Structure formats: structure tokens, C-alpha cells
Amino acid sequence: MLINLSELFPVEGKSKEYTVSLDMDLFHGPDAGYKITHKEPVSLVITNEGNKVLHVTGCAGFTLVMPCARCLEPVEVPFKLELDQKLDMNQTEEERLEALDEQFYLKGYNLDVDQLVGNELTLNLPMRVLCSDDCKGICNRCGTNLNRGTCDCAGKSLDPRMSVIQDIFKQLKEV
Missing domain, CATH: 2.40.160 (Porin)
Known part of the structure; x- marks a missing residue:
């Protein structure tokens, strides 16, 4: 106008x-x-x-x-x-x-x-928009919306080259 x-x-x-x-x-x-x-x-x-x-x-x-x-x-x-x-x-x-x-x-x-x-x-414009504060997002492997359901990706093994980093994260969680 x-x-x-x-x-x-x-x-x-x-x-x-x-x-x-x-x-x-x-x-x-x-x-x-x-x-x-x-x-x-x-x-x-x-x-x-x-x-x-x-x-x-x-x-x-x-x-x-x-x-x-x-x-x-x-x-x-x-x-x-x-x-x-x-x-x-x-x-x-x-x-x-x-x-x-x-x-x-x-x-x-x-x-x-x-x-x-x-x-x-x-x-x-806002920096980020969230549908809710407790939004779980999407699975970074299969793309499943985790607010609607779960996927089987969490139990699958990672790339073997990343196992060292996975061990570091496990040690941090134990502390």
C-alpha cells in the first residue's frame, strides 16, 4: 500500500x-x-x-x-x-x-x-523460535520428530573412528 x-x-x-x-x-x-x-x-x-x-x-x-x-x-x-x-x-x-x-x-x-x-x-525477528520450552527436536540420524515418538537410532553403534570421543563423554557422565 x-x-x-x-x-x-x-x-x-x-x-x-x-x-x-x-x-x-x-x-x-x-x-x-x-x-x-x-x-x-x-x-x-x-x-x-x-x-x-x-x-x-x-x-x-x-x-x-x-x-x-x-x-x-x-x-x-x-x-x-x-x-x-x-x-x-x-x-x-x-x-x-x-x-x-x-x-x-x-x-x-x-x-x-x-x-x-x-x-x-x-x-x-526472534533469534530462535521454539514450539515449546521442552521440545526434544529431531533425531540427527533418521530425522524422526522426538516429540511424537522415539526411534531406534540411540542404540545403534557410532562410527568406530568416533569411539574415543564416545569414551570421553562416558567418563564425563560418571563424574
């Missing part, structure tokens, strides 16, 4: 509220794409602070489906993002790049709400 910002420029101190829906159904994160299952309308307040400087505040709420870090089962993760950005419309794209203030959500005088929310979400 694009919002045209030029209507706010004529009057300093002018503020306008927007309620827009997110158009994206899939969030492309740094390492994978995540499906959006639930999304609330994004509410924004954009204020002209003078000299073509705009202050954007608002909130966005939605739910992503992310894989569990241990068993890879899908987990619904709710997000409630608070948005707070200053937009200096006097700067050119080159000046923004030079200042390391890349604002991909600005396209001329248009604000791309999906890109703004996506940038904020990238900063707020």
Missing part, C-alpha cells in the same frame, strides 16, 4: 491519520520466507514537522508462521510492532546512501507501508 506524502507538505504541523491494510501475505526475511496468517490494519499518524521533515508513528499487528528451531514444526508467532520514523524529504537517494540511512520504503513522495513494516519486522 502506497501513501502519497505530498499532501502534508503545504502546512507545517499538519497531521493525518491513516489506517491501511497490509498487502503482503508472505514476509521475505533474511534467511527464509514466512507466511502471514493473521494481519490487523496498520494505523499510522504522519506529522509535518516543517521543512519537508515528516514524523511517522503507528503500530502494526500480525502473526507469522515460523519453523521451530529444534523440530522444524510450524509455530505461529504473533508480532505487535511500534513504528517511529523520521523522514527527511529534502535528502536525495545519494545523500541517504552516503549517510547509511537507506529508506527503501520511500519511493519519491510515496511511502510504501508494506516495506516500512517489513523493515521494522526484520529488526524484531
Whole structure:
């Protein structure tokens, strides 16, 4: 969803509220794409602070489906993002790049709400997602989800070259 910002420029101190829906159904994160299952309308307040400087505040709420870090089962993760950005419309794209203030959500005088929310979400993604605190994960040999059942891999012998390391672990457990 694009919002045209030029209507706010004529009057300093002018503020306008927007309620827009997110158009994206899939969030492309740094390492994978995540499906959006639930999304609330994004509410924004954009204020002209003078000299073509705009202050954007608002909130966005939605739910992503992310894989569990241990068993890879899908987990619904709710997000409630608070948005707070200053937009200096006097700067050119080159000046923004030079200042390391890349604002991909600005396209001329248009604000791309999906890109703004996506940038904020990238900063707020969790390091790991777990389906539960006591998730057992998957077997590293056969791939069985250990939360659903067991496998026979634990009793099988390891690579004979690793027997020395296995002996060290057994000695540590006895202490």
C-alpha cells in the first residue's frame, strides 16, 4: 500500500491519520520466507514537522508462521510492532546512501507501508523460535520428530573412528 506524502507538505504541523491494510501475505526475511496468517490494519499518524521533515508513528499487528528451531514444526508467532520514523524529504537517494540511512520504503513522495513494516519486522525477528520450552527436536540420524515418538537410532553403534570421543563423554557422565 502506497501513501502519497505530498499532501502534508503545504502546512507545517499538519497531521493525518491513516489506517491501511497490509498487502503482503508472505514476509521475505533474511534467511527464509514466512507466511502471514493473521494481519490487523496498520494505523499510522504522519506529522509535518516543517521543512519537508515528516514524523511517522503507528503500530502494526500480525502473526507469522515460523519453523521451530529444534523440530522444524510450524509455530505461529504473533508480532505487535511500534513504528517511529523520521523522514527527511529534502535528502536525495545519494545523500541517504552516503549517510547509511537507506529508506527503501520511500519511493519519491510515496511511502510504501508494506516495506516500512517489513523493515521494522526484520529488526524484531526472534533469534530462535521454539514450539515449546521442552521440545526434544529431531533425531540427527533418521530425522524422526522426538516429540511424537522415539526411534531406534540411540542404540545403534557410532562410527568406530568416533569411539574415543564416545569414551570421553562416558567418563564425563560418571563424574
